Amino acid sequence: MDKNKDKSIEDNEAKTWRKKLVIAWAITIPIILLMYLPVILGVMFFEERVMTIILLVVAFPVIFILGFSTLRSGFRGFVTFYFNMDSLIALGTVVAYLTGLGSLFFQIQNYSGISAMIMAIFITGKYIESKARGRAGQEIRKLLELGAKNARVLRDGKEIEIPISEVKINDILIVKPGEKIPTDGVITKGESSVDESMITGESLPVDKTKGDNVIGATINQDGILYMKTTKVGADTFLSHIIELVEEAQGSKVPIQKLADKITNIFVPSVLTLSVLTFIGWLAFGGGVNHAISNAIAVLVISCPCALGLATPIALTVGSGMGAKRGILIRKGEAIQTMKDVKVIMFDKTGTITKGKPEVTDVETAKGIKEKDLIQISASLEKLSEHPLSKAIVNYANLKSYKSVKKFKILRGRGIEGNILGKDYLIGNRRLMQEKKIDFKILEDKIEKYEGDGKTTMIVSSGKKVIGVIAVADSVKEDSQRALKYLHSKGYYTIMITGDNEKTANAIASQVGIKKVIANVLPEDKSEKVKEIQSKRGGTYVAFVGDGINDAPALKQANVGIAMGTGTDIAIESGDIVLTKGSLIGVCQSIELSKATFSKIKQNLFWAFAYNLVAIPLAVGGVLHPVFAEIAMALSSITVVTNANLLRRKKI
């Protein structure tokens, strides 16, 4: 609801400036003719006093009516001492206009026509600026428009269509083929496939059936779906993405802080400079007219309008481009820091690998029946949410489980529990070593599995080993390609995992990572990041991992890149969130950050360049106020146009 308001505020702004623009020039062009034709043709149309009065009358609406909002904003700055850029234009144009009045009584030149021209050019600049600003935000606006407007709800056995705002949690919604899923929910009946590309970037439609989650704004393909609403309004996935993107646009890019500081002192400084210029020229005997002209030129050219727009507009275009590719830049700061990153650390499970392990081998110790091993293991693992546990439970596919007492999860090591009086442990080498359980008899099998890149879970009963279950988690299809790209760009890559060394090395070699830090407990990951950061007198490290489980490591890293875990981006950490879950996103994030940051630098340069060159010229008396205003408008136009060019970059 608010989002639509934002859109119309922007549209209105551009429309307003356009109206003013047209009228301003409709009046100003005749003024220009009136002022300069006589000079060119050498003929006087009117007597001087009459000319002056005509100019004053005609220029009045341009400055005081069309320019009213600008003047009001500018002069309010004088009253409250909160000067702003409008203060410069306001003062410049009003003073110029007053010379017209003054010329009726004193021997000074009538600059009121010039004043109208300045205002007209200013309005032109503002119009182009507001249009470009609107265009810059278009990708983001498209995100806002993705949401469904209506939903078909089942109430009291009847199907009725209601606006999306009236949908409540637990409402059963019906989605027909080709329609948009109205909001986040879970399927209660029906089967279909859903195109989720606009949210997750997954190019192939995803099959959905009873029990599966669906995301609002995705498109149902060819089956009918009945779903129960789980989230509405601001809690939906789409809303969270939009909020993240909005936050990012307000976030500060460090380089901007410098620009802001300059902007703050600029206006008062320029006002002072303008007065000094006036006094200076008077003192040097340049004549009142020249003094006034130069003072006005200084006022007008020094407006740092472009400076203030330089960073935000580039950030907006960059954010929009990212959002389109499933890259959500949460902190603008990341864009600047990214260029200094030399080392990228990757979590293994779920980041490089699919995170969906599957049981590949089951080996029992002598005298143990495989059926029993599976039943015991599955009964214990059923109580754990760990992906490895789920793999075993899925493999076992049991109809009934043994009841487990005294169940405990030992983080980074495994689980323990008691079934029918016997104590069981399932876990890694470390766990067995700590509990002093000898697994030598199965050692060669364990090594073989690990050599294959599998994770092994050793099962023990009491102090005896009863079996080993090997689980494999395959590497994501494009992880290899992504790592290849990163290596080709010179990044030093490290894999960090809680898994054992052999498995880790096997996976690492599949993707070309040379350095592996294995057997890391979850709580130690951020320490490891710190260690790498301290190497070689300080290194910038990016960490790529799970948004929720790797939060400390993501925070510790200079740039934290979170792989979207699906539906909970609201609570995920990370400076950049990748909703697509592909490592290619890391490559794209790097490219995008570099491109956006360099665009910001370009913009700041252009914003400054015009001012820096023109101010001395204005003070020195070589710059006519009209040309000064043209230059000022050009600087804003250059900056916003340049920002929009960022879109051309191939990421």
Add this chain to the structure above:
Amino acid sequence: MKKKITIDGMHCASCSSNVERSLRKVPGIKEVSISLMTKKAIIETDREIPEAELKNAVARAGYKTISIE
């Protein structure tokens, strides 16, 4: 806690910087982040600040508050 204030009329960097300065003066405001593109000021506060106080701060800088979320 975070609040979003939508403000009308900020069209240049000095406008937003003035609003920022004015908001920072309100006790309890820890962080202010203003975007000219979204026309919103995102503030982080350590106490529940009455809307009137926020609106005043914005008005002091010379601008009108459209909404506070």
